[in-house]
Amino acid sequence: xxxxYPIIVLLVLxxxxxxxxxxGMVDRRVxxxxxxTALSLAVVVSVGILQQVINGGVIRYFxxxxxxxxxxxxxxRIDTINxxxxxxxxxxxxxxAIFSFRRVQEDKTEKTPxxxxxxxxxxMxxxGMVISGDxxxxxxxxxxxxxxxxxxxxMGKSRRAATAAFSYIIMGTIGASFYLLGVGYLYLxxxxxxxxxxxxxxxxxxxxxxxxxxxxxxxLVGLMIKMAFFPLFGWLPNAYSYCPSSTSCVVAPLMTKVGxxxxxxxxxxxxxxxxxxxxxxxxxxLVGMAIVAILAGSVMALAQVELKKMFCYLIVAEVGYMVGGxxxxxxxxxxxxxxxxxSDAFMTLCMFLAAGIFLKxxxxxxxxxxxGMFRKMPVTxxxxxxxxxxxxxxxPTCGFFSKLYLIRGGMESGHWGYVVALLISSLVNAxxxxxxxxxxxxxxxxxxxxxxxxxxxxxxxxKEANVSSLVPLLASxxxxxxLGIFNSDIVELIERALNGSQVIGMNVLSGKGGxx
Amino acid sequence: xxxxxxxxxLFTGGLLLSAMxxxxxxxxxxxxxxxxxxxxxxxxxxxxxxxxPNMVTAVLADYRSYDTMFETVVVLIAGIAIMAILRxxxxxxxxxxxxxxxxxxxxxxxxxxxxxxxxxxxxxxVLQLFxxxxxxxxxxxxxxxxxxxxxxxxSFILAAIAKGLDPALERLPETRxxxxxxxxxxxxxxxxxxxxxxxxxxxxxxxxSVLLPTxxxxxxxxxxxxxxxxxVAFTVSAIMFAIYANLASKGELEGGL
Amino acid sequence: xxxxxxxxxxxxxxxxxxVVLMMIGLYAMIxxxxxxxxxxxxxxFQTAIILFYVSAGVKDGATIPILEHxxxxxxxxxxxxxxxxxxxxxxxAHAINPDDYSNPLPHxxxxxxIVVGVATxxxxxxxxxxxxxxxxxxxxxxxxxxxxxxxxxx
Numbered sequence: 007x008x009x010x011y012p013i014i015v016l017l018v019l020x021x022x023x024x025x026x027x028x029x030g031m032v033d034r035r036v037x038x039x040x041x042x043t044a045l046s047l048a049v050v051v052s053v054g055i056l057q058q059v060i061n062g063g064v065i066r067y068f069x070x071x072x073x074x075x076x077x078x079x080x081x082x083r084i085d086t087i088n089x090x091x092x093x094x095x096x097x098x099x100x101x102x103a104i105f106s107f108r109r110v111q112e113d114k115t116e117k118t119p120x121x122x123x124x125x126x127x128x129x130m131x132x133x134g135m136v137i138s139g140d141x142x143x144x145x146x147x148x149x150x151x152x153x154x155x156x157x158x159x160x161m162g163k164s165r166r167a168a169t170a171a172f173s174y175i176i177m178g179t180i181g182a183s184f185y186l187l188g189v190g191y192l193y194l195x196x197x198x199x200x201x202x203x204x205x206x207x208x209x210x211x212x213x214x215x216x217x218x219x220x221x222x223x224x225x226l227v228g229l230m231i232k233m234a235f236f237p238l239f240g241w242l243p244n245a246y247s248y249c250p251s252s253t254s255c256v257v258a259p260l261m262t263k264v265g266x267x268x269x270x271x272x273x274x275x276x277x278x279x280x281x282x283x284x285x286x287x288x289x290x291x292l293v294g295m296a297i298v299a300i301l302a303g304s305v306m307a308l309a310q311v312e313l314k315k316m317f318c319y320l321i322v323a324e325v326g327y328m329v330g331g332x333x334x335x336x337x338x339x340x341x342x343x344x345x346x347x348x349s350d351a352f353m354t355l356c357m358f359l360a361a362g363i364f365l366k367x368x369x370x371x372x373x374x375x376x377x378g379m380f381r382k383m384p385v386t387x388x389x390x391x392x393x394x395x396x397x398x399x400x401x402p403t404c405g406f407f408s409k410l411y412l413i414r415g416g417m418e419s420g421h422w423g424y425v426v427a428l429l430i431s432s433l434v435n436a437x438x439x440x441x442x443x444x445x446x447x448x449x450x451x452x453x454x455x456x457x458x459x460x461x462x463x464x465x466x467x468x469k470e471a472n473v474s475s476l477v478p479l480l481a482s483x484x485x486x487x488x489l490g491i492f493n494s495d496i497v498e499l500i501e502r503a504l505n506g507s508q509v510i511g512m513n514v515l516s517g518k519g520g521x522x
Numbered sequence: 523x524x525x526x527x528x529x530x531x532l533f534t535g536g537l538l539l540s541a542m543x544x545x546x547x548x549x550x551x552x553x554x555x556x557x558x559x560x561x562x563x564x565x566x567x568x569x570x571x572x573x574x575p576n577m578v579t580a581v582l583a584d585y586r587s588y589d590t591m592f593e594t595v596v597v598l599i600a601g602i603a604i605m606a607i608l609r610x611x612x613x614x615x616x617x618x619x620x621x622x623x624x625x626x627x628x629x630x631x632x633x634x635x636x637x638x639x640x641x642x643x644x645x646x647x648v649l650q651l652f653x654x655x656x657x658x659x660x661x662x663x664x665x666x667x668x669x670x671x672x673x674x675x676x677s678f679i680l681a682a683i684a685k686g687l688d689p690a691l692e693r694l695p696e697t698r699x700x701x702x703x704x705x706x707x708x709x710x711x712x713x714x715x716x717x718x719x720x721x722x723x724x725x726x727x728x729x730x731s732v733l734l735p736t737x738x739x740x741x742x743x744x745x746x747x748x749x750x751x752x753x754v755a756f757t758v759s760a761i762m763f764a765i766y767a768n769l770a771s772k773g774e775l776e777g778g779l
Numbered sequence: 780x781x782x783x784x785x786x787x788x789x790x791x792x793x794x795x796x797x798v799v800l801m802m803i804g805l806y807a808m809i810x811x812x813x814x815x816x817x818x819x820x821x822x823x824f825q826t827a828i829i830l831f832y833v834s835a836g837v838k839d840g841a842t843i844p845i846l847e848h849x850x851x852x853x854x855x856x857x858x859x860x861x862x863x864x865x866x867x868x869x870x871x872a873h874a875i876n877p878d879d880y881s882n883p884l885p886h887x888x889x890x891x892x893i894v895v896g897v898a899t900x901x902x903x904x905x906x907x908x909x910x911x912x913x914x915x916x917x918x919x920x921x922x923x924x925x926x927x928x929x930x931x932x933x
Contacts, residue, residue, distance in 0.1 A: 013714075013724040020595070020711060027602070027704045031697055069588040071726035077560045080588045120606040127599055134592070142888055146592045149895045153596060153902060157603030160906050165929075168607075168909040169922060175903045176808055179821055183828055186892065187538075187801075190832050193885075194545065197558025207554075220541040527810035535802040539795070547790040549839035551878045556838055561884050565844065565877045575846035577883035578890075586887055593891045600898035604905040663845065668890060765901045772908055 008058060012067040012082045012137055015051040015092070018044050019130035023123045030119025037122045038107055044126060045100040048133070052096045056089040060499065066139070077200040083139030083275075085503040087344055090496065091136050091267050094348045098259050098355050099129035101481055105359055106252035107474035108366065121161065121252075128154035128256065132264050141189045141276065142199045144268065148185065148232070151264070152178045155257050159249040170244035177231055177241040184228030191221035192276075201276045208281055222282075225272055233265030235329055236299030239322045246321070247314040251362030254314065259354040262321055263347045266328045270344060273332065274504070283335045293421055296330030299323065300427040304434040311372050313364065316438065317357045320397065323431050324350050330424050331412045337504070339415025342408055344500050349396070349404035349489050356393030356482040360386060363471045363479065379446040383470050385480070387446060392483035394439040396490075399432045404489035411497070572743035574661045582666065583747040587725045590750070591710050593668075594757050598703055601761035605700075608773025642684040649677035657755045661744065667754025674755060675762025682763070687771055696767075696775060699760040706756030713750050793834035800827035814907050814917045818900060825896040829889045836882035844883035846875065 022044025030037045059065060065084040072079025084092070103125065131151030138144045156178065160171035193199060195217040196207035208218055227238075234242040246258050273282050283289055303323025310316040328350070331343030363386050364370035364379070380387050396405035409428060416425040470476075489496065546553030555561065564577050564585065574580040582590050657670030682690035714725040722729040727746035728739035737745065767775055788795060804827060807820025907917060914922045 010718060010724070013718070017711065017715065017718075017724075020707075024704050024708055024711075028701065028708075031700065067723065069724050070585065071723045071728070072585055075559050075563050078563050078585050080586060117606055117609060120602055120609075123602050124599065124606060127595060130595075131592075142891075143589050143592075146589050146596070146891055146895070149899070150592055150596055150599065153599045153603060153898055156902055156906070157599070157606050160603075160607045160902075160909065165913045166926060168906050168913060169926070172814060172903065172906050172910060175899065175906065176817055176821065179825075179899055180805070180808060183824055187828055187831070190828065190835070191541065193832075194553070194555050194835050197554040197556075198560050199884075199888075215541075215544050217541040217544045220537060223537060524810050527806060530809065531802050531806045534805060535798055538798045538801070542787055542791050542794060545791050545794055546835070548793050548834070549837050551838035551841065553835070555835055555885075556882045557877075561882045562877045564883050565880050566875050569846060569875075577844040577846070577880070578886045581883050581887040582890060589887075589891055593894050596895055596898050600901045603902045607902070607905045607909060664843070668894060769901070769904055769908065772912070773905075 008054065009065075009067070011051050011055045011058060012065060012084055013069065015048050015055065015096070015137075016130055016134050018047045018051060019126050019133065022047075023126035023130065026119055026126065027123045030122065034118045037119050038103075041103050041122045041126055042100070045096065045103050045129065048096040048129070049093070049100050052089070052093045052133075055084060056086075056093055059084055059086050059089045077198040077203045080143050081139035081200055081202075082137045083201065084137050086499040087267075087270075087274075087503045088136050090344075090348060090499060091264075092133055094351050095129065095132050095136060095260055095264070097485070098351055099125075099256060101355065101359075101478035102252060102256040105255055105362065105475055105478040108472065117161065121158070124154045124157050125252075125256065128158065132260055135264055136267060139201050140199050141192065141201055141204065145182065145186050145189060148182055148268075151261070152182060152232075155253075155261060158253040158257065159245050161253070162249040164248040166244065167248040170241075170248045174241045174245040177238070181228045181231030184224045184231070186228075188221045188224030188226075188228060191217050191224060195221070201271075204276050205278050208277060218277075218281075222272075222277055226269065229265050229269045229272070230329075233262045233269065233325050233329075234322055235325055236295055236302060236322065239299075239303075239325075242322065243315055243318040246318045247312065251358070251365060255355060255358045255362055258317070258321060258358050259351040262325050263328075263351045263354075266325065266332070266343070267347055269329070270332050270340070270347075279335075289333050289335055292333040293330050293424055296326045296333065297423050297427040299326030300330070300424075300431045304431045307438060308434060311374070313361050313370065313373055313376075314358070316373065317354070317361060320357075320435070320438075321354060324354070327408075327412060327428065327431075330421075330427075331415060334415050334419045334421050334424065336415040336419035338411050338418060340504065341497055341500050342411030342415055345404075345411060345493070345497060346408035348496070349408045349486070352482050352485045352489065353393055353396045353405055356389060356479065356486060357397070359475070359479045359482060360390035360393065363475050366475070367469065367471050373442060374445060376442060376446045377449040385476055386471055389476070389479040389483040391443070392486055394435075394442070396486045398435045398439055402490045403486050404493065405486070407490055407493040571740060572747065573740045574744050574747060576661055576663065578664075579660045579666050579747060579751075583750050584727065584743055587714075587747075587750060590754070591707075591714065591725070594707055594710055594754050597757050597761050598707055601700075601703055601764040604765055604768045605773070608768050638684045642680060646677045646681060649673060649680065653677065653755075653759070657751055658748070660751055661748065667751035668758055670751075671755035671758025672762055674759035675766075678759070678763040679766045682766060682770070687767060688776065690763075691767060691775060694763060696764075699764050699767075702760035703757045703764065706753045706758070706760065709753030709756060710750045713746050713753075793837075794831065797827050797831035797834065800824075800830065803827075812919045814910065814919065818903050818907070821903070822896065822900060825892065825899075829892055829896075832885040832889050832892070836885035838878060838881050841879055841881045844880045844886065846880075 022040060026037050026040050029040070055065070065082075067082040067084075069080045069082065106125075128151055131147045131154060134147040135144055135151060138147060156171055156175050159174060160168055189199070192204055195211070195215055196204050198204055198207065211218065231238045242262075246254050249257065273279060300323045303319050303321075303326060307316050307319035307323065310319060324346070328343045328346050331339040331346065363383070364376065367383060367386075368375070368379070370376055392403065396403035399405045399409045401407075409432065413425050413428055416422070416428070546555070550556065564581050568574060568577045568580045572580055572584055574584075653670045653674035656665040656673055657667055660666030660670070678690060678694055681693070713727065713730075716733075717726045717729050718724050720729045720732060727743045729742075730746055731737050731739050731742035734742070801824055804820045804822070804824030808817050808824060811817050811820060910922065911917055914925050916922060916925075
C-alpha cells in the first residue's frame with residue numbers, strides 16, 4: 007500500500023471531487039464535509055510520502071507499470087523537495103477549505119457543489135504538477151490547475167472579476183502554450199518526455215544544440231508568465247483581488263509558488279545546473295530582473311490603498327526573491343529559494359485569510375478602514391501580526407530564515423544588488439505593516455472625517471470572526487512559527503535532495519559562486 | 523500598443539526560428555524524436571503488449587493513460603467551469619422552476635418545420651450509431667472515446683439546434699448530463715483503482731485478467747482500453763452538450779439560440 | 780546562398796509554416812481590441828502548436844500508425860490458444876519496421892492538446908458572455924473606459 011502513496015494522494019482528491027459533484031446535486035450540505043475529508047486524507051498521505059522519502063530516498067512510481075524502457079509510460083518522481091512542496095499544497099488546501107465553511111452557510115445556490123468540485127480539482131492539479139516526472143504530463147496538470155483557477159476567479163461577485171479572469175486566461179494560455187512549445191522543442195531533439203531521460207540526452211548533446219537553448223527560454227518565459235515574474239505580472243493583481251475570498255486564499259499562495267517550483271525543477275532535474283549555469287550567460291540578467299521585480303513590487307505595494315491589492319504586489323516582490331535566489335548559482339541561494347516557496351505559501355495564506363476575515367466581518371477593503379481592529383478583533387489581529395512579522399522578516403518566523411539564507415547566498419556569490427534589494431524590500435514591508443498596525447491600534451486621527459459614516463454603520467456590528475475562519479488563520483500563523491523554528495531540519499532535507507541527485511552537485515553551485 | 527506587440531511577436535518568431543538549422547529535416551525517419559527508443563517501442567511492441575493495431579489508441583489509453591485520465595478531467599472541468607461562471611446568483615434549479623409559458627408555443631410555431639424535423643429524425647440515429655462505431659472501432663481505425671464522444675454530443679446539439687433548446691433539455695436535462703459527465707470519469711478511474719486493489723500500479727490493466735479467467739494479460743489490456751474509452755465518451759458527449767446548452771442560453775438553459 | 784536557403788527553409792518548411800501561424804495567433808492575442816478576436820488568435824496559436832508537433836512525427840514514405848496486418852494478427856491470436864510457440868514464428872515473419880509507420884507519440888500528445896484547447900476556448904467564451912452582460916460591449920478600450928468611469932464615480 008505504501009508504495010502506492012504517490013497516486014493515492016491524487017486519487018483521494020479526484021474521488022473527493024467526483025463524490026462532491028455527484029452527491030452535491032442531491033444535497034449540497036455534504037459538499038463541505040466531503041471536501042474537508044478528502045483534503046485531510048491528502049494531507050495524511052503527503053505526510054506519509056514525506057516520511058517515506060526521508061527514510062527510503064527518492065520514490066519513482068511508474069503509472070501503469072511501464073518501467074522497462076524508461077519513458078514509454080509516465081513516471082512520478084518524488085524527492086524531498088517535491089515531498090515538502092506537496093505537503094505545503096495539501097495543507098494550504100485543507101486550511102482554505104475549512105475557511106470556506108462560512109461560504110456554505112451564506113451561499114445557498116447550486117454553485118456550492120460546483121465550487122468544491124473545481125476547488126478539489128485545483129488542489130489535485132497542483133499536487134500532480136509537483137510530483138510528476140514527465141514533462142508533458144506536467145503540462146496537462148498545469149492546464150487542470152489553470153482552468154480551475156480561471157473558473158474560480160471568474161465566479162467572483164465583482165463586476166470586474168470577469169475581465170480580470172479574461173486577461174488571466176489570455177496570459178495563462180500564452181504561458182502554457184510557451185511551455186508546451188518548449189517541451190516540443192525538447193522532444194524534437196531528445197526524443198523523450200521523461201525528465202530524467204531528457205537530462206541524460208542533454209548531457210549527451212554536450213550543450214551544443216541551439217534547440218535546447220530555445221526550449222529552455224520558451225519554458226522559462228512560459229513559467230514566468232505563470233508565476234507573475236516582473237514584466238509579465240500584469241494579470242495578477244486584478245485576478246487575485248476581485249475573486250471570492252476563499253478562492254484568493256488558495257490561488258494566491260499556491261499558483262505562483264508552484265510556478266517557481268516547476269522552474270527550479272526544470273533547472274535542477276531536466277536541464278541540470280551544469281548546463282543551466284555554464285551554457286547560459288543569462289543567469290546574471292535574471293538576477294538583475296529579480297532585483298527590479300523586488301523593488302518594483304515593493305514600491306507598487308506602497309502605493310496601494312486596498313489591502314488585497316497591496317498583498318498582490320507583495321507577491322510580485324516575493325516571486326522576485328525566489329527567482330533571484332534560484333539564479334544566483336549558489337548553494338545557499340537555491341536552498342533559500344526552495345525554503346522560501348514553503349514559507350511564502352504560508353505567509354501569503356495568512357495575509358489573505360486575514361484580509362478575507364476583515365472583508366467579511368467589517369467590510370474592510372481599504373487599509374485606512376482597519377482602525378481599531380486590535381480592539382474589535384483581537385484574535386484575528388494576532389494571527390495577522392504573526393504573518394506580517396514573517397513578511398518583514400523578524401525571528402523566529404520562517405520569513406526571517408528564508409531571507410537569511412537568500413542573503414547569505416547573495417553575499418557568497420557577490421550579488422550585492424540583490425542583497426540590497428532584499429533589505430530595501432524588508433524595510434518597505436516593515437513600513438507597510440507598521441502603518442497598518444498603527445491604524446489598527448491607535449485608530450485614525452479624528453481630523454480625518456471622511457471615513458466617518460462607514461465607522462458609524464459598521465462599528466456596532468463588528469465582532470470577532472467565527473471558529474471556522476479563525477482556525478485556519480491561527481493554524482497558518484502557527485505553521486509560520488514552526489517552519490521558522492525547525493528551519494535547520496527543513497534545510498537539511500532540501501540539501502539532501504540537492505546533493506543526492508546526480509544532477510546537482512554542491513561543488514558546481516558553490517564553485518560557480520566563488521567566481522561570480 | 524500595436525508596435526510593442528508587433529516587436530514582441532517578431533522577437534518571439536525570430537527566437538523560434540533561430541534553432542531551425544538544428545532541427546531535423548521534414549520527413550526525416552531518423553530524427554531524434556522519430557528514431558528514439560520510446561517511439562520505436564510503441565511501434566514494435568504494441569501488438570505484443572495488448573494486440574491493438576492502432577498505436578495511437580494504445581499509447582493514449584494504455585502507455586500514457588495517466589495523461590488521458592487527466593485529459594478527461596480537463597473536459598469535465600470545462601463543463602463545470604462554464605456552468606459555474608454563467609449561472610447567476612440564487613437561481614432555482616431547473617426541476618423546481620415553473621415551466622416557461624411561451625416555450626411550447628414557440629416550439630410549435632418556429633421549430634416544427636417539416637424539412638428540418640424529418641432531416642433531424644433521419645440524421646440523429648445515424649449520428650449516434652456512427653458515434654458508437656467510432657468509439658468501439660478505435661482499436662483498429664482512427665477513432666476512440668474523444669472522437670466518438672464528440673460525435674455523440676453533436677447529435678444532441680443537432681436536436682437542440684433543430685427543435686430548440688427546451689425540447690432537447692427535456693430529453694437530456696441538466697441533472698442527467700452532469701451525472702453522465704461525472705460517471706465517465708468514475709468509469710475511467712475505476713479501471714485504475716481496480717488495478718490498484720489487485721496489487722499492481724495504477725492503470726496497469728494487465729492484472730485485470732484475473733477477473734475474467736478466459737483472457738490473458740494482453741487481452742485484458744485491450745478490453746480495458748475499450749472500457750476507459752467508453753468512460754471518456756460518456757464525459758465528452760455530456761460536456762459537449764453542456765457547453766452548447768449553457769453558452770447558447772447564457773447559462774439560463776431556456777430558449778437557446 | 781541557395782544552399783543555406785534550402786537547408787534553412789525548404790527542408791524545414793513545416794516548422795516555418797507552424798511558426799508563422801503561431802506568430803499570427805500571438806499577434807492577435809496581444810494586440811486585438813475585440814475579445815473574440817483575441818480568442819480567435821488563441822485558437823490559431825494553439826492549432827499552430829499542434830501542427831508543429833504532428834509535422835515533427837512525419838517520416839518519408841511512412842503510413843499512419845495503425846498496423847496493416849491486423850487480420851493476420853487476429854488469426855494468430857486465435858491460433859495461439861491452440862498452438863503454443865507458433866505465434867513467435869509468425870511474428871518474425873511479420874517483423875515490424877519502425878520506418879514504415881509515422882511516430883505515434885506526437886499524435887497522442889496533440890489529442891491532449893486539442894482537448895485542452897477546446898476546454899480553454901469554452902471557458903473563455905463563457906467569460907466573454909459574462910463580460911458582455913456586465914459592460915454591454917466586447918471592445919477592450921470601451922470596457923476599460925467603463926471601468927475607469929465606474930471607479931471615478933464610486
